[in-house]
Amino acid sequence: MSELAAPELPIVEVRSRRHPLAGFVLRRLAAGVATLLVVSVLLFVGTNVLPGDVASAVLGRDSTPAGLAAIRTELHLNRPAPERYWTWLSGFVHGDLGSSVAGQAVSGQPSPISGLIGDRIRNTAVLALFTIALLIPLSIGFGVFSAMRAGRPVDHAITGISLGLISLPEFVTGTLLVLLLAQWWGLLPGVSLIPIGESVFSNLSILVLPVLTLLAASLAQTTRMVRAGMLEVLRSDYVEWARLSGHRELDVVLRYALRNALAPTVQVIALNVQWLVGGIVVTEYVFGYPGIGQALVQAVSARDVPYVLSVGMLIAIVYISLNVLADVLVVLLVPKLRTAQ
């Protein structure tokens, strides 16, 4: 985890007339676009090397050569791969996410992906936002508290428990939570189905278990990072000086130490948020939650290449944007970095 503690920080050129951050942001955005192109090629190649295609996936064992040919012709799957990639990419940069080939294969009509994923994106966003809204204050609170009590039983308890939680994969934590809270005590629904025609907001109780599952993994990791960053700062000279000047310990911690300890924290929270956006897949699957991650799994099974590409790219865009945002935020939050060099 040490690589997280030392994020790659921008070297801010003071000479520049533009806002010192502008050049940095532009460079990062350009790199982001290049990354996205690479990601799109990888996604395309990845989904195409899987055995079978959407026609065989839709027809299953009933696929007769005539049936397969009919679907492939209808969906233009016989065109060369570079051509299919180009059609998708040129549509995507113009804001057209394309048509779900699995949906089209079974309905005979184009099924625009943009119309299919709106609800799912909202559902995933709600799940992620609830998690983040709890993650940030809790991890900072636990981390700071643990650092202030470093070496004492409460610190050992927090670090021990968090180590345990990090070691457990989400599907194990999720299953344990279901067993405990849904099956034994019957407090909460065991799966997070949204009745058709209703929205997640009318069924908030279904969010509790997935949010707890996601928190278990991300909170533990973030808490440990906050604690590590905080400990380092607490040992520094300027904090010692503040103490010697007679400030109360709580003031020292919150007003002097915390901001400088936040650099790695912001980075690790950003990483966790990114993980929430893309890696929520397992949790959604375990709870049957109709989010974008579950849809992605189904699309891969159905060999729905445009769907996988477009959703994969959207996730990559969010991921890269969050990266840039986190870097900028670090510079803004931590005064020390603005005057570096």
Place this chain on the structure above:
Amino acid sequence: MASDTDFAPSEIVRADANATSELDRTLTRRRLLDRAAAAGIVIGSAGLVGAAGDAWAAPSATPKRGGTLRIGMVGGGQSETLDPNLAVSTIDTCRVLTLYDLLVHARPDLSLEMRLATEFLPNKDATRWTIKLRKGVVWHNGKPFGANDVMYTLRRIAASKTNGALPAVQPFDLAHMRKVNAVEFELPLHVPIADLSPAFVFYPMVIVQDGWKDFRKPVGTGAFMASKFKPGQGSLFTKNPHYWMSGLPYVDAVEISSIPDPQARLNALLSGQVHGVEQLSFAQAKEQQSKGQIRVLVGNGPQIVPITMSADLKPFNDVRVRQAFRLMADRPALIKGAQFGYGQIGNDLAGKGLKWYANALPQRHQDIDKAKFLLKQAGAENPTVTLYSSTAIAGMLESATIFAQQAKKAGVTVNVNNGPPDTYFAAKYLKWAFGQTNWPAIPIPNWINESLTSKAFYNETHWKRPSFDRLVLKAQAEQHEAKAKELWFEVQKVLYDQGGYLIWGFAPFLDGVSKRLNGVVPSGFFALGNFDFQHFWLS
């Protein structure tokens, strides 16, 4: 056998013109799941109904009306559809049977029930059938149902190239169909078929409305009407107030949800969010049966997950090798190991419990000495073969692994190739020398036509014998019951002695239902009491 007094109200059931039906005749040629299968699942099956451990809600109890029935199914993502021509996964089947009706419906005990058809009348040599349809049935959009709808449906199936029941309509001479009146038509055949009605129980043969093309807004005659549908997520169907079965359905609505993860499906049932789930794993079924919190439906039937040997590829092109491999299988051990003891042992023939099944052939047992002897005679001692397997179907990989162990005793090395489950039936299926497959409950004549004749769609054992084809045609055309039985026995004797199927056992349907759910009977034909939701009610 579970009582179905509640299940088959006498006013709507009329005996099949040709059928003295008890068990048998039935059933479906099912499309194989794929995505559903990817989740590792049992499908299909049929048979003798066995209740699981606990008592049924008394069938005599007065059904309660109202409420929303909630069902959790495996799901298939964006490719879920309400178009019977493309319905593939079990969730598609479930929805299709909720919306539409079949001409002939298979009951959980595998007997037949007339639904939209009322009578099948053959001409003298069974080459031309007159099919009479039910009067007074109305579509969800108010139009009257009739012969035009059925004729349109049959033509649509034949033209689709993708409908799972395509093999079943192959013998129909659709170009020369003739409407007799609003509720009666004539169906000529290319070959004589002495018993036609079982050909209509395949669920992709549900009847759609004449001229209907937009299956995003489907119209059926079924007990429930489409209200909302989001592929890969869920769907809502509301009660059809004009349903032709008087007094049915009991519930006001049916909600069918996609829950791909097997544990999540079970969790949904245990925490009361759904009333029924399909496809419990063998382990889940065992565990839940012992706990008793829910009811486990065990629908024993003729579903099979056999091993296939291609009769034209080495080393299986020698009949002695095929026989040796069949003798290497310890069938009870396979049932115990691969299916947790569920199901019955097989005798290398499909369709146990169905009409024409050759019960008289002796049960084959493991005989390692004889297997070794046959291999030696064939000049194929200590062979090494690759068995193409996968987790596509529950018990598939397990049975392959166990069989490989058993084969060692005869000096045979079986390398099990575990392929990706979601493309198992797409890649080398029908090409390999030694593989596995899966068949649902399907009438024996249909199974033989689809898998063992020279032109069969799914000739998994590469079984191409003109003399055998002639024998099948002869049996199929025979209208005299006793003679037909002899001929079908002869057909099966050939397969028993020489065929390439190693059918070591039969697999049941395993579903879970809430104790609040009534009117559902374990079915050997399909999951969740054949999805006959109009009979279900909630207490």
